[in-house]
Amino acid sequence: MSIVTSDSYLKSLLHGQSQLSMSPLERLNQLRANAVDRVSALRIPTKNDEEWRFTDISPLTKISFQPVRMASPLQSSSVEHFYLAETVTRLVFIDGVYAPNLSTQLSETSKDSNVVVSNLLAATSENLAAIEPHLGRHTDFQDNVFAALNTAFLHEGALIIVPRNVSVEMPVHLLFIATQKEVASHPRCLLIAEPSSTVTVLEDYVTLQEETYITNTVTEIVLADNATVNHVRIQRDSKQSFHMANCSVSLARASRYHSVSITLGARISRYNLNVQLKDEGAECAADGLALISNHQLADTHTCIDHTKPHCTSRQLHKCIIDDAAHAVFNGKIMVRPGAQLTNSTQSNRNLLLTSKARIDTKPQLEIFANDVKCAHGATVGQLDNEEIFYLRSRGLSEVTARNLLTYAFGAEIIDRIPIASLKFRLEQTVLEQTQKN
Amino acid sequence: MSVALQNLINKPYEHGFVTEIESDVAPKGLNEGTIRLISTKKNEPEWLLDFRLKSYQQWLKMEEPKWSNVKYPKIDFQAISYYSAPKEKKKLASMDEVDPELLRTFEKLGVPMHERAALAGVAVDVIFDSVSVATTYKEKLAKVGIIFGSISEAVHTHPELVKKYLGSVVPVGDNYYAALNSAVFTDGSFCYIPKGVKCPMDLSTYFRINTEESGQFERTLIIAEEGASVSYLEGCTAPRFDTNQLHAAVVELVAHDNADIKYSTVQNWYAGDEKGVGGIYNFVTKRGLAKGKNSRISWTQVETGSAITWKYPSCVLQGDNSVGEFYSVAVTNNYQQADTGTKMVHIGKNTRSTIVSKGISAGHSNNSYRGLVRVAPTATNARNFSQCDSMLIGDLCSANTFPYIQVRNNSAKVEHEASTSKIGEDQLFYFAQRGIGSEEAVSMIINGFCKDVFQQLPMEFAVEATNLLGLKLEGSVG
Helix, strand or coil, X not given: XXXXXXXXXXXXXXXXHHHCCCCCCHHHHHHHHHHHHHHHHCCCCCCCCHHHCCCCCHHHHCCCCEECCCCCCCCHHHHHHHCCCCCCCEEEEECCEECCCCCECCXXXXXXXXXXXXXXXXXXXXXXXXXXXXXXXXXXXXXXXXXXXXXXXXXXXXXXXXXXXXXXXXXXXXXXXXXXXXXXXXXXXXXXECCCCEEEEEEEEEECCCCCCEEEEEEEEEECXXXXXXXXXXXXXXXXXXXXXXXXXXXXXXXXXXEEEEECCCCEEEEEEEEEECCCCCEEEEEEEEEECCCCEEEEEEEEEECCCCCXXXXXXXXXXXXXXXXXXXXXXXXXXXXXXXXEEEEEEEEECCCCCEEEEEEEEEECCCCCEEEEEEEEECCCHHHHHHHHCCCCCXXXXXXXXXXXXXHHHHCCCCCHHHHHHHHHHHHHHXXXX | CCHHHHXXXXXXXXXXXXXXXXXEECCCCCCHHHHHHHHHHCXXXXXXXXXXXXXXXXXXXXXXXXXXXXXXXXXXXXXXXXXXXECCCCCCCCHHHXXXXXXXHHHHHCCCHHHHHHXXXXXXXXXXXXXXXXXXXXXXXXXXXXXXXXXXXXXXXXXXXHHHHCCCXXXXXXXXXXXXXXXXXXXXXXXXXXXXXXXXXXXXXXXXXXXXXXXXXXXXXXXXXXXXXXXXXXXXXXXCCCCCEEECCEEEEEECCCCEEEEXXXXXXXXXXXXXXXXXXXXXXXXXXXXXXXXXXXXXXXXXXXXXXXXXXXXXXXXXXXXXXXXXXXXXXXXXXXXXXXXXXXXXXXXXXXXEEEEEEECCCEEXXXXXXXXXXXXXXXXXXXXXXXXXXXXXXXXXXXXEEEECCCCCEEEEEEEEECCCHHHHHHHHHCCCCHHHHHHHHHXXXXXXXXXXXXXXXXXXXHXXXXXXXXXXCC
């Protein structure tokens, strides 16, 4: 495979790509080759690109990242505190490499129902028929250099297949742990929910040390007719790291996708969520919270694409911006021609805690059908003095009143997470972060 | 859709006719020679020629912007004639001397200049193609010290004012079309309100594009000194042509301490036929600088015409406590395209801005709101409220909203909301129950939808706008 890259930086990121072993899925090999070609043709986006207008990722290019080295085996004791109380099904990846010793197998009951929760590499040959129509088909990497990079390295990853009429009771935990310095990892997830199935998945990005690294993820979620997926995404990467993420969701008839994404970590993070409502009656609820401080930059770009009639979408994205942090939100709602009776709402609320905090938001509606109900709103502001006064009149100190209000602002999103222990843990995090001064 | 309604929607453009007056047209094409020719024809001073040439050099370096949501064939800037003026026989002293052919044109348009001026108390600075041929009420305004006339005249009579303010709000290199305008602008209005003067009447101009294939490059400059106030109206109609015409105007407003400028537009230029052939390209740069403390700039626009409307009347709120307002109704039908909105740039303390935008799309049209609210770190306690509502009539049109909100000051409070709706069957049924036919019902619903904006218009315009909207949209629903 010849690699010709005009951008020498991107070329360096492709190091090690050619050493990947061939996959039994011929299309996958082809896909990787195509992705390498795309990486070669593309360049790192700059602020001159409309999609990256407010997010300057030039600090990324000042650091040279290596491919992941053989991970030193981790003891369960060092990562145990990331585990969830509820879940017994867990896939753990250390710097993007599958760690079988930390992962847990499916319980017997789930096994009987043919649920697949496994490393993509190991399960490909057994599940060719199920994977083939979806893997790499939902995330377009033609103009997206990070998705192309991830696809070029498509190798290991999390694979979840929930068969028809099966409801997975306990949440599935996908834990991605970063341990090495100045490496680039490319985690990949594929979730296929077959007709009338139900599953809750937690995609969790954590770190063991405050280091500089890139996590470049691609997640593809496919919902067949009447399937339900609860998708929780927590990004707690190191405050020095870079986190680039693409998530593509495809919804069939009467399926339901609920997602909550929480951004806490990374120096610069970018999350692209693309939801396509591909058939009638599909329903999407996408909530997000970015809680950032110091010089963090958190960028969320969402696109909710209504292609067929009678679909519903709801979105609430909140940002709490402290110190000199910078949040970016771009929420696009698209209603295609013929997608009548669409009902779509979007709200973006931003709380600026200091005078140096910065927000650039752009809620966007593109509507090509007349019989629809669409509304969006955006607000930017600080804590309301009257609300603070109300609390103070009841004996709370000014600091406590402020902390409480800030906490409540974020808690609205966290409350929507369907995993109790995680909810509790995140609420603690928000409390800690807001309880300074 | 009923037949009667269908007929109404297909109503041809009433004002489509060409007045045959011998025009003094410059050869097609743009180069330094053309600019020198314009300058010589207009007998301009040296500094203005330098300004034009500087702009032209800037323009050459720039690229045509591509980011908008409008589509049109590439404009050949060398195929446009940049100067066309009705041939003057001699200097005109009174209205009676105006070319009767010209007067008939205005007659047909329903603008009997003197009558209208007398009845409505409006001074009309009539611009026919590029040269101002008659100005009324000038004396009355001059008494209170207001300078109101064509900009080419002002260049000679008040060069110090024009020199000071021209290009101060919209710099020559601001954007592609503003640079082009700065290089080749032929005429426009100039208005100066001295300190403490409240303009005793609404000022207005009527623009009209006449000679085929002559792009019009208007330049308007309005300055309100400390404590002054003025309300300025602009209305447009244009005859039917099949080749597209480019219109790239620049409007600059400057408001000093406690000054108040209200700028209202009703735009009904030829929009092309029902197949989308022809029509005006309306690519305009309008910007107001609220320079002084407590100053106020208010834009009101009713955009119903043009094949493509691409403009963002903006306010730069520099003075403390200054106020910016934008009220807009944009109607598109058939194959019209509109990408319009506003920019509110908050720089001074306690600055406030309000945006109310109503977009109505019908037929195969495309209507976009694109707006920017920027709060600079210095704009403590800035406040913005934006509301953008769209209404879609028919399922072949589209409505888009692109609001950019950039806030760098935590004491700022910014709110944006947008919604999309249609005229519902239930609403029409409600009207029918009360004996109101669907046509009238639609007109009432639309007027209700646009009420917030129409209320901002001066009386005569409000009536005109209501009728215009009815005319444009009747028959789209049913």
